[in-house]
Amino acid sequence: MNHQSDQYYIDKVLDGQVNMFSVLVERYQSLVYTVVYRMLKNKEQAEEVAQDTFVKAYKALDRYRGDAKFSTWLYTIAYRKSLDALKVNKRFVSSSDIKEIGEENIELVEDALSCLQAKERKQIILDSIMKLPEDEAAIITLYYFEEKSVKEIVEIVNLTADNVKIKLYRSRKKLYSILHISRNEW
Structure with a gap:
């Protein structure tokens, strides 16, 4: 390389x-x-x-x-x-789409998150990110997966640093909710 x-x-x-x-x-x-x-x-x-x-x-x-x-x-x-x-x-993704969570590819287990392998856990997170609105999914991806700083994200999405931080905070809350709902469905 x-x-x-x-x-x-x-x-x-x-x-x-x-x-x-x-x-x-x-x-x-x-x-x-x-x-x-x-x-x-x-x-x-x-x-x-x-x-x-x-x-x-x-x-x-x-x-x-x-x-x-x-x-x-x-x-x-x-x-x-x-x-x-x-x-x-x-x-446009409506907020009702967020409630439609299903992980058909994951076996039901008593304590799923503690038993899942790292690859399965990552897939659940990626699938859950797909349930977020487009702009929030992009910001979460840039921050956590591409390891971009808030300053770099500001340049990419043309928002203020405060707006990016607020979107990150709200997106994490939504993601937590989605993951929590998914876990309860197992």
Whole structure:
């Protein structure tokens, strides 16, 4: 695996070695897809928006100033592309969807959380995140899974730091509620 900095590849692309952009795509494709999928909740649409994200990033690469990490800049594009897709589809998740929790793939056990293996526990959390509204799912994903700071999330989602913190707090409460309901259904 090549451990050159993102800026190294950006400079190469801007100098005419366009094939070097593929390294950046490989480096971030799964992370971009994850953020987009958590918002759109549709595999095919997430793949398309993730691809559009990289196309837009490539076309706008000469405007990347380096003020933020390349990954933050890229996640910002992915987040905004996802919002655009949601607007086009006029797809909104209602709060009633949050109550529809079911974990058909998990065996019923007396104390499920203490018995589940780490992989199963992670899947339950990921499935529960999918029950959150799109913006909250994205913020939770960026903070916990992509380990982005509140400052970086502010740059990506274009909210104030206080709004991001409030959304994180509310999302954690909702996630706890979803997980608690799921556990009781086992």
